[in-house]
Amino acid sequence: MNVENRLAELGLSLPPAMTLPEGVELPFPWVRVHGDRAFISGHGPLESDGSLARPLGRVGAEVTEEQAYAAAAKTALAVVSSLKTALGDLERVVAWIRVFGMVATAPGFNRTPAVINGFSDIILRLWGEEAGHHARSAVGQAALPFDIPVEVEAEIIIRPGGATA
Numbered sequence: 132m133n134v135e136n137r138l139a140e141l142g143l144s145l146p147p148a149m150t151l152p153e154g155v156e157l158p159f160p161w162v163r164v165h166g167d168r169a170f171i172s173g174h175g176p177l178e179s180d181g182s183l184a185r186p187l188g189r190v191g192a193e194v195t196e197e198q199a200y201a202a203a204a205k206t207a208l209a210v211v212s213s214l215k216t217a218l219g220d221l222e223r224v225v226a227w228i229r230v231f232g233m234v235a236t237a238p239g240f241n242r243t244p245a246v247i248n249g250f251s252d253i254i255l256r257l258w259g260e261e262a263g264h265h266a267r268s269a270v271g272q273a274a275l276p277f278d279i280p281v282e283v284e285a286e287i288i289i290r291p292g293g294a295t296a
Contacts, residue, residue: 133222134258137256138211141257145209145212145215146179147212148212148213149174149175149177149181149183150182159172161216161217162213164218167289167291168288169214169217169288169289170285171210171213171284171285173233173283174209174284175206175277175279176203176204176205177208177209184205184279186198187277187279188278189236189274190235190236190237190240190280191237192240194235194280196242196246198280199234199246199249199281200245200248201249203246203248203249203250204250204252204253206249207251207253207283210250211253224287225287227254227264228265228288229266229286230247230250230267230268231284231285232247232250232267232270233269233270233282234247234269234270234272234280234281235271235275235278235279235280235281240271243271246269247269265285
């Protein structure tokens with residue numbers, strides 16, 4: 132099934148690119164295409180207008196595990212949006228290879244895999260088992276940029292053709 136049709140079927144929509152805080156410049160692309168690979172820079176959770184999703188803070192303190200799971204799902208949609216912009220067509224994605232999930236954690240919070248499942252679950256629902264399965268890490272961090280609770284980077288294999296970033 133077509134990924135964009137699957138998004139619509141699931142009632143999901145892709146946010147626009149992140150609205151950067153005033154004075155912030157990022158000297159790198161969200162997606163770097165090289166040969167048959169796309170390397171996806173770290174993304175955080177976005178609202179439908181491109182602003183940072185709330186709540187902000189550390190999981191196990193200001194953010195609950197359930198809120199962090201939802202933030203990871205929103206992060207997946209932000210990544211898919213960047214892929215659509217960079218590739219032109221989400222059907223170019225052949226396979227998700229590696230996902231690296233980072234969770235801003237309060238001392239003692241160790242359920243980072245359960246949080247990053249929010250990201251993996253969206254990818255698997257959109258691409259299915261064959262293309263969506265990926266190797267993955269889920270690590271705790273003292274803090275993440277802009278106080279986001281979740282950040283994810285990834286690597287995928289793509290078909291040639293279309294736009295690149």
